[in-house]
Amino acid sequence: MAANTTKGPGGKKPASVATNLIAGGGAGMMEALVCHPLDTIKVRMQLSRRARAPGVKPRGFIATGTEIVKKETPLGLYKGLGAVLTGIVPKMAIRFTSYEKYKQFLADENGVVSGRATFLAGLSAGVTEAVAVVTPMEVIKIRLQAQHHSMADPLDVPKYRNAAHALYTVVREEGFGALYRGVSLTALRQGSNQAVNFTAYTYFRRWLQEWQGTTDLPSYQTMFIGLVSGAMGPLSNAPIDTIKTRLQKTPAKPGDTAMGRIVNISSDMWKQEGTRSFYKGITPRVMRVAPGQAVTFTVYEYLKGVLEKSRDVLPGGKYEE
Helix, strand or coil: CCCEECCCHHHCCCCCHHHHHHHHHHHHHHHHHHHHHHHHHHHHHHHCCCCCCCCCCCCCHHHHHHHHHHHHCHHHHHCCHHHHHHHHHHHHHHHHHHHHHHHHHHCCCCCEECHHHHHHHHHHHHHHHHHHHHHHHHHHHHHHHCCCCCCCCCCCCCCCCCHHHHHHHHHHHHCHHHHHCCHHHHHHHHHHHHHHHHHHHHHHHHHHHHHHCCCCCCHHHHHHHHHHHHHHHHHHHHHHHHHHHHHHHCCCCCCCCHHHHHHHHHHHHHHHHCHHHHHCCHHHHHHHHHHHHHHHHHHHHHHHHHHHHHHHECCCCCECC
16 A cells, blocks of 8 residues: 555645544534434344244344334434434544544654554544544443334333433443443444554545546545445454444343453354354445445545635635745
8 A cells, every 4th residue: 555644645734633523523423314224223133133043034124124114113213313413523523633643653754654554543543432432422322222112102211211311321220331331342343444444545545646646536536435445344343343232232230241241242142143143234334334434534525625725714815825
């Protein structure tokens, strides 16, 4: 992979923290609104405990989505969205800002960032966002998504009414530490996701820039390379995500250790449901993450460009030299 500099394509300075906050947050919110239904379907498929049986096919993502809509109304597909939207701005701000900072730290004395350094920067950014934001957000999101109730029936009262109530209930009943249940698996998943994602995206973006002789790519190209790079992570770490989902869904029993629960969940899945259980929900996950990354990178690049132009414009209407 071709190396790049910390100043980015065309010699541009790295985006500021404020730019990453606004551009990353806007991109994250758009991605969540567009792709959240597929995440709900993925979680339901991962939590399904249908044992393997001859002649019995596991329920696919279309059938799972149809069942949710039929029994819980279309709003059921957006369960847990409040938790996602609450954490998406800091999550994306942390992702892009820490990625740039790690790249600068890993650059050589000439400011050149190698392909290996890009991979490590993406890995570190993924772990950082997992510990800071993603793990608590996903614990609450999964608790809400796992509830089977109709959002159109006022008499069908779930245990967790919304994200804030779920947060309060989990902390009250299970302690603050419950919000970080599965943090090691989440960090492993996010780290591997962003390592693959940023490395592939950077490679494809630089190749297109060199091939076309320009630093500014049209939105459709940014969307396409974001789609391709976004699909690579889920395909490489699906078992980690499935085990993590089951770990975060249920409260821990007294005396249970995190590693013990991970081993027990993995063993039960292997014995009762077979190898395929580790890849439950892979179709909606790829369908959610890949276009999600396409939306994220496209909106981020667009908003970052607008913000950087606005920052560089002086009161007189001229750009800074």
